[in-house]
Amino acid sequence: MNFKNLFLVLGLLLAMSCKTPTDVYKIEGKNININDSLPTITSIENFIKPYRENINKDLDSVLAYSVDTYSKADGYLNTAIGNLMADVIYDEADPIFFKRTGEHIDFVLMNHGGIRSIISKGPISKRTAFELMPFENSIVVSKLPGANVKELLDYLARAKRAHPISKLKIVLDKDGQVIESLVHEIPIDFNKTYYVATNDYLINGGDGMDFFKDSEEIFVLDYKIRNALIDYFMKTDTINPVADDRFIQLKE
């Protein structure tokens, strides 16, 4: 054995004594379901408990009563629950918007998909608001040119879906064309701009509501939809919303 080989061996020994062989020869992978067959760790459970109790106490304190059960599936172009939500947004957001800008909200447009649960008959709590609106979406107001308001109406006429609206009235003929459109009971002037309250999801083109991209100005109210609902429930004794004539289609 020459010196060159000896150095090689010593080098290898050094390398191996501080570094063990590290080749993967087998991999096993699986995904394990977590369910009630597993025991719970008591210390973890006890740690969570005060947080849970505090939340539940707050969530389940009764704020108002609902005279019936309301679902977004109950109705064609407008529903009791959707009308309630859009009206609440108008009622709660307009004073804030007026205070900040000196202008009033002309009308409200939300999305049907944004109603995430039913309202059950009986007591209404904060939990109801969390179920209706689990997301953190906030109210924004768009200063929308009349031409885009026209697009908005066409969108609603095409969608034939009970997207919640407030202070806006739309009548479709039997072929689905818009034949009447009013804001605060006054016919829409497509040469005017309108202040439209909506949410931060739709203003960014959510649900294909592209007409909002031409907003002349966007006002962020920093007011979550859920909080608007909670504020409304807190000052309301009984809710009894109805489907009405704000968005209808004529049969003849």
Place this chain on the structure above:
Amino acid sequence: MKRREFIQQTTAATALVGLGGFGLQSFSSSLKKITILHTNDVHSHIDPFGPQDGRNPNQGGVARRASLIEGIRAENPNTLLLDAGDIFQGTPYFNYYGGELEFKLMSMLKYDAATIGNHDFDNGLEGLYAQLPHAKFDFISANYDFSNTIMDTHTKPYKVFVKNGIKIGVFGLGIQLEGLVDKNMYKETVYLDPVEIAQDMSRILKENEKCDLIICLSHLGYNYRNNTDKPSDLSLAAATKDIDLIIGGHTHTFLKKPTIVKNSMGQNVLVNQVGCFGINLGKIDFYFDSAKNKTSEGVSILV
């Protein structure tokens, strides 16, 4: 997946025997096992789903996950526990406490690292920053540049863990924030191309850090069939090299078992994701041995 080249010369082997027992220990006791446990998109689901739940009755729950993890760790202490983001948002626990309880519980469960999901920005950078004192684990993100934000220096691009002498490099990747998260929430966070960053990271972890195992903790999403240009775990796996495992999130994909993908060098990469809400725990075991024990077909993967 060979990590180290060993010169297997007859002369060297003979010389070893001639020199006595010195150094032989490292050969005889070389079988090692590293367990990687992972969750993603837990979304503040601390309590299990109730028995009446329409979709996931009696599933999930942090206190149960804790016992499962405790059992696995008792079996193999050489275990890493990782989360692929979207820890926040989904139950009132987040709305009331802003993520405090989520981080405290993950610390109690001894999570080793987490990456940042889009919903972890839901209370803004300030909201995430405010909860950091409750997290006793690292946030790992290589493609979000937080330099001009309050989160600067509070995340690491990667972290190297050493378990039983095995070096495990973990790097994090996040999804494009523009169009997904309100700009007011992520502010000056800069999103960098995840594929380029993954190539840099795997090179650094392999060549500089000499890692034996390279894991990517990703919140990119599993796969986008209708938008193949959008980076996903499957496309990332195919476009890169030297990554052994991609732990994914974002798309809430309930994989029955990890997916095996060929990387740019034709080698196998495992991609796994466990849906959401703490319903499943992913478990990947890597068995290490000396090079000579490798089967002729290479690594055997049992999924």
